[in-house]
Amino acid sequence: MSAPRTPAEVVAELNDLTVWFPSPAGMVRAVDGVSLQVRRGETLGLVGESGSGKSTTGLALLRLVDPTSGSVRVAGQDVTRWSRRRLRALRRRVAMVFQDPQASLDPRRTIGASIAEPLVVHRLSDGRAARRRRVEELLDMVGLRGDLADRHPHELSGGQRQRVGIARALAGEPDLIVLDEPIASLDLSVQAQIMNLLRRLQRDLGLTYLFIAHDLAAVEHMSDRMAVMYLGRIVESGTPAQIWREPAHPYTAALLSAVPVADPQVERERRRIILSGDIPSPVDPPAGCRFRTRCPQARPECAETDPVLAEVDPDHRAACLFAGAAVRAMRSP
Amino acid sequence: MSEHVLAIEDLTVTIGTRRGPARAVAGVDWSVRPGETLALVGESGSGKSMSVLAATGLAPRSARVTGRVRLLGTELTELPEARRRRLRGRHVGFVFQDPMTSLNPVLTVGRQVAEAGEEHLGLTRRAARSRAVELLDLVGIPSAAQRVDAYPHQFSGGMRQRVVIAMALICEPDLLIADEPTTALDVTTQAQIVELVADLQRRLGTAVVWITHDLGVVAGIADTVAVMYAGRILEQGPVDAVFGAPSHPYTSALLAARPDPAAGGGDLVTIAGAPPNPLDLPPGCAFWPRCPVRGDARCEHELPPLVPVSAGHQVRTFYPRRVDEEAQ
Numbered sequence: 001m002s003a004p005r006t007p008a009e010v011v012a013e014l015n016d017l018t019v020w021f022p023s024p025a026g027m028v029r030a031v032d033g034v035s036l037q038v039r040r041g042e043t044l045g046l047v048g049e050s051g052s053g054k055s056t057t058g059l060a061l062l063r064l065v066d067p068t069s070g071s072v073r074v075a076g077q078d079v080t081r082w083s084r085r086r087l088r089a090l091r092r093r094v095a096m097v098f099q100d101p102q103a104s105l106d107p108r109r110t111i112g113a114s115i116a117e118p119l120v121v122h123r124l125s126d127g128r129a130a131r132r133r134r135v136e137e138l139l140d141m142v143g144l145r146g147d148l149a150d151r152h153p154h155e156l157s158g159g160q161r162q163r164v165g166i167a168r169a170l171a172g173e174p175d176l177i178v179l180d181e182p183i184a185s186l187d188l189s190v191q192a193q194i195m196n197l198l199r200r201l202q203r204d205l206g207l208t209y210l211f212i213a214h215d216l217a218a219v220e221h222m223s224d225r226m227a228v229m230y231l232g233r234i235v236e237s238g239t240p241a242q243i244w245r246e247p248a249h250p251y252t253a254a255l256l257s258a259v260p261v262a263d264p265q266v267e268r269e270r271r272r273i274i275l276s277g278d279i280p281s282p283v284d285p286p287a288g289c290r291f292r293t294r295c296p297q298a299r300p301e302c303a304e305t306d307p308v309l310a311e312v313d314p315d316h317r318a319a320c321l322f323a324g325a326a327v328r329a330m331r332s333p
Numbered sequence: 334m335s336e337h338v339l340a341i342e343d344l345t346v347t348i349g350t351r352r353g354p355a356r357a358v359a360g361v362d363w364s365v366r367p368g369e370t371l372a373l374v375g376e377s378g379s380g381k382s383m384s385v386l387a388a389t390g391l392a393p394r395s396a397r398v399t400g401r402v403r404l405l406g407t408e409l410t411e412l413p414e415a416r417r418r419r420l421r422g423r424h425v426g427f428v429f430q431d432p433m434t435s436l437n438p439v440l441t442v443g444r445q446v447a448e449a450g451e452e453h454l455g456l457t458r459r460a461a462r463s464r465a466v467e468l469l470d471l472v473g474i475p476s477a478a479q480r481v482d483a484y485p486h487q488f489s490g491g492m493r494q495r496v497v498i499a500m501a502l503i504c505e506p507d508l509l510i511a512d513e514p515t516t517a518l519d520v521t522t523q524a525q526i527v528e529l530v531a532d533l534q535r536r537l538g539t540a541v542v543w544i545t546h547d548l549g550v551v552a553g554i555a556d557t558v559a560v561m562y563a564g565r566i567l568e569q570g571p572v573d574a575v576f577g578a579p580s581h582p583y584t585s586a587l588l589a590a591r592p593d594p595a596a597g598g599g600d601l602v603t604i605a606g607a608p609p610n611p612l613d614l615p616p617g618c619a620f621w622p623r624c625p626v627r628g629d630a631r632c633e634h635e636l637p638p639l640v641p642v643s644a645g646h647q648v649r650t651f652y653p654r655r656v657d658e659e660a661q
Binding site: 049160190196199214216220221240255265267 | 377475489491519520521523524527547548549550553572573576577586587588590591594595598600601602603604607
């Protein structure tokens with residue numbers, strides 16, 4: 001996503017980022033040319049299926065993976081080549097909430113100790129008593145009782161554990177919180193609680209989020225702007241309303257049509273765009289447009305030109321040679 | 334009523350745990366007819382999977398199962414285990430969430446699909462193999478004749494699930510049990526699998542019991558739906574009735590909890606708290622502690638009955654709203 005139309009402060013920025021991993025089968029191009037900006041106070045949503053590179057993109061913002069090329073900027077500083085020691089400061093600026101709160105909390109430590117860890121590492125509160133007060137304040141912010149600080153993770157429900165994960169992310173007062181599938185392993189009724197909590201915290205504290213999920217409806221609900229990823233690239237970006245009402249990339253249209261709606265009448269009448277086959281290997285992505293091997297509207301030109309993310313409407317971009325027209329053709333009977 | 338493929342009545346499952354008995358399923362009734370899809374929905378711990386596993390004789394050893402289960406008119410609970418296993422193998426196909434729980438990693442997919450045909454239909458090895466190729470082709474495995482000799486790890490998650498469906502279909506089962514079969518798959522792959530099962534069902538007339546937490550999937554596939562909570566059915570009926578006029582506060586809340594992109598971005602409807610511990614269930618309505626309506630002391634202390642609200646549509650409540658009366 002390129003230059004913002006409003007001069008809002010950019011908190012974090014990726015420029016033409018690539019992250020490649022060696023594997024026995026060859027180089028895995030997990031992220032292959034992604035540029036995005038996250039502005040202060042907004043939620044940028046990143047949606048994609050498995051293998052799209054969305055999680056690796058999030059990890060790159062914390063430098064939890066090393067970029068192969070391109071740059072990562074956080075709070076105005078280029079952190080692409082920062083040493084391990086300097087990265088400690090970055091980890092305070094950018095916090096992360098993971099999908100599985102069970103796996104991200106140390107089972108042997110109390111909830112209080114887990115939440116206090118960033119306070120200790122970044123020397124944010126002096127003395128046990130002050131830390132304890134801060135931990136209870138953080139628990140209160142995420143809707144948990146202060147006395148849960150003395151419990152262990154296994155004594156909590158999945159939803160409570162995810163609230164603890166959020167409290168810990170808030171502890172260092174970060175500029176950006178990367179939320180990687182924060183609701184995917186929760187029950188439906190608990191998902192709604194966590195989404196409401198995240199939005200309330202954002203309003204109250206002016207937080208900035210990168211919300212990463214495979215759940216298109218959740219991303220649309222949470223985001224101010226969103227980007228759709230496929231095979232290591234952003235294929236479309238815009239506001240949730242633009243993406244929902246007028247998807248310009250055939251992949252976005254197929255994704256939208258695949259999401260089931262809890263209305264039997266709508267489901268009976270809708271015509272799904274069923275994609276054939278599976279996502280290709282990121283070791284050997286198709287030449288030209290990466291989506292062309294599954295695209296119902298692929299034409300010979302698509303094998304020759306790798307389409308760039310180009311504006312189709314103000315603030316709405318798509319990487320398709322036939323953006324808009326291809327989707328209209330797919331949707332017409 | 335032998336026209337039901339599977340009918341369960343007053344099914345109750347109690348599981349012995351170190352901390353005492355856990356009531357996983359309590360007094361559940363449902364049935365499914367040929368060509369029909371019954372969706373069982375609920376959150377984790379609602380008993381949706383356990384009710385089906387217990388009905389088909391696959392509950393864990395520590396479970397005590399009571400109630401009546403009729404598969405094609407035969408009362409399963411009175412049969413010796415060997416006969417029950419044979420009936421199940423011949424008439425019921427299973428597809429679980431993780432295809433690798435059903436697949437043996439060291440056998441070719443063709444062998445695994447063929448094996449069930451040899452065991453339950455008495456096909457020769459050769460006939461079973463050619464039937465396996467036909468089925469792999471039917472479920473949409475490209476170049477099935479070549480890939481029949483490939484191993485599970487050479488397939489993607491969606492393709493593995495297709496192989497499991499082929500395995501489930503080789504005996505031309507009267508009933509297909511699909512337990513969260515698309516939960517681990519991407520949404521575009523889910524759409525492929527849903528379409529595949531619906532198509533096979535139309536062609537083969539199979540009855541399907543589809544267990545899921547995804548109300549969107551239910552809306553697309555189900556004829557009838559049962560909403561479960563803490564081991565009991567809270568609401569059941571034709572999918573249009575239950576989704577169009579949800580009569581239990583839990584059903585309404587679940588339907589409203591999903592973000593609806595068409596509705597804009599206000600706060601979502603939530604259900605406070607979390608589902609109850611099956612070791613320590615409340616005495617009355619299990620949903621009462623979280624219920625937005627909250628009824629009265631009766632709801633807190635007595636179990637509400639399942640009562641009809643419209644044709645085939647029942648809800649567990651003391652205070653039913655007669656939907657059909659309101660409509661008149």
